Amino acid sequence: MWVRCSDVARSWIRKRGADVVYGLYERRLSWQVKGLPRPRHVGVMLDGNRRWAREAGFTDVADGHRVGGRRIHDLLQWCAESGVEVVTLWLLSTDNVNRPESELVPLLEIIGDVVDELAEPGLPWQLKILGALDVLPQETSDRLSAAAARTKGRTGLQVNAAVGYGGRREIADAVRKLLLQHAEVGTTIEELAEVLSVDHIAEHLYTSGQPDPDLVIRTSGEQRMSGFLLWQSAYSEIWFCEAYWPDFRRTDFLRALRDFAIRHRRFGS
Numbered sequence: 001m002w003v004r005c006s007d008v009a010r011s012w013i014r015k016r017g018a019d020v021v022y023g024l025y026e027r028r029l030s031w032q033v034k035g036l037p038r039p040r041h042v043g044v045m046l047d048g049n050r051r052w053a054r055e056a057g058f059t060d061v062a063d064g065h066r067v068g069g070r071r072i073h074d075l076l077q078w079c080a081e082s083g084v085e086v087v088t089l090w091l092l093s094t095d096n097v098n099r100p101e102s103e104l105v106p107l108l109e110i111i112g113d114v115v116d117e118l119a120e121p122g123l124p125w126q127l128k129i130l131g132a133l134d135v136l137p138q139e140t141s142d143r144l145s146a147a148a149a150r151t152k153g154r155t156g157l158q159v160n161a162a163v164g165y166g167g168r169r170e171i172a173d174a175v176r177k178l179l180l181q182h183a184e185v186g187t188t189i190e191e192l193a194e195v196l197s198v199d200h201i202a203e204h205l206y207t208s209g210q211p212d213p214d215l216v217i218r219t220s221g222e223q224r225m226s227g228f229l230l231w232q233s234a235y236s237e238i239w240f241c242e243a244y245w246p247d248f249r250r251t252d253f254l255r256a257l258r259d260f261a262i263r264h265r266r267f268g269s
Helices: 007-033 049-055 062-081 101-118 138-150 167-184 189-195 198-202 250-262
Strands: 041-045 086-093 126-130 158-165 215-218 237-240
Touching: 007 250, 049 062, 062 086, 062 101, 062 250, 086 101, 101 126, 101 138, 101 158, 126 138, 138 158, 158 167, 167 189, 167 198, 215 250, 237 250
Parallel strands: 041 086, 041 215, 086 158, 126 158, 215 237
Antiparallel strands: none
């Protein structure tokens, strides 16, 4: 005797089937990347939060940032499991600081919540704040710095939270610090010009002491760097993903690792 399935039952069956297929694909990807070269440093441009919120029917686009913020913890776990040592998350650009106050204030609050959560006791992440903190409200700057300070001494994954970050601003700040350092010891401009090198500038970047990113991931389908890690990404492999950041899944991350592993890195040669 045939029993007609209800719409709810059919929906559940389709979802269950999709979950099974997704699980099989994820396991296949995990097997494919096993033993392959892994990036030490991964930079991630968490793009598409507002567009995701609009398409999902939210009236407040800040909800997209909230959902995206919860996805960050998953990403860091995937990176740690894969042997990644450093992750740089671009949370707010210097251009974003110029948004209307109605957009900026809730966004800064969400970023503060995300960073506080990453600094919670019991988590292994070691936080570092990258960016021009002077472009942020003092309250936000102090909150981010305090969160990073709470993770001092942790030995797990190094997590760079790029807030108020712009690649051009970073290079300008590095050169400024370099000039001031040499001015303090009496070096003349002419003497500095004689010895100035790429390494001198790199030593004063926000990421000083860290390896350059091997892999940069940008979500939402946009295919440009927008000044992210402008200096450091000269030889990075770039992986663009169509999914908006809140929809970014472990399969997307594994696909990025797989594609990274099969590329022949020439480093400009």
